[in-house]
Amino acid sequence: MSVLQRLALPIGLTLALLAAPAARAQAPDSxxxxxxQLQQATWPADIVAAADRYLQRYPQSPLAAQVRQWRTQAELGARVLAERDVRLFRSAFQPEAAAPDxxxxxxxxxLGDRAAAVRLAHEARRDTPRYLGWLQYAAQLGDERASYELALHYRRAAQPVLAAVYEARAVELGFVPPRDLDHVRK
Incomplete structure (x- = not known):
């Protein structure tokens, strides 16, 4: 422990104050x-906003092309989340809401990766609203298996209209449903 640290502790200053000059070296708009900020954001609208700030300030940066791509991808995710059929909220995108892996x-x-959304749905299987939200998000992004999984869920939940909607969407996206061997769909 340095002399400065030993002097600061009895006065009640924290070690964070000692590190403050180093933190101030990085300005908020650097x-x-x-x-x-851009790389840490997990909510699509936050990614779009951070990308806009970055591109406004540093349009000629070597990272600008990648930032534009992230912005475009996140904008798709934000549009999907704004749809009435997707019940997935900001809290689902918080790192604390997900398993560490x-x-x-x-x-x-x-960023609009539908396979990642399906994996998150399967992680949240015990939390039915979140599970369904992630599947709805993946389905709206164009994942045919997520659409069919939703159709099966709604069929089991005795909601045939929603089941039919998602089954039709799955088929529209290219999914070939397995053949049933009996007259009752499960």
Whole structure:
């Protein structure tokens, strides 16, 4: 422990104050700070906003092309989340809401990765509303298996209209439902 640290502790100052000059070196609108905000964001609208700030400030950056791509992908995710048929909320995109091994999938899903959304749905299987929300999100992103999984869920829940909607969507996306061997669909 340095002499400065030993002097600061009895006065009640925290070690965080000792590190403050280093933290101040990175201004909030510096390229590194904006890049960190962009890379840490997991909510699609936050990614779009962070990308806009970054591109406004650093349009010629070597990272600008990648930032534009992230923005486009996140914009798709934000549009899907705004649809009435998708019941997935900001809280589902919080890193604390996901298992530690699924945090990378949160970012991918925010960028419109439908396979990541399906994996997150399966992680949330015990939380039915969140499970359905992730499947709805994946289905609206174009995942045919998520659409069919929703159809099966709604069929089991005795909601034939919703089951038919999602089954039709799955078929429209290219899914070939398995043949039933009996007259009762399960």
């Amino acid at each position: 390229e590194a700070a904006l890049r960190d 699924a945090r990378d999938d949160l970012r991918r899903a925010a």
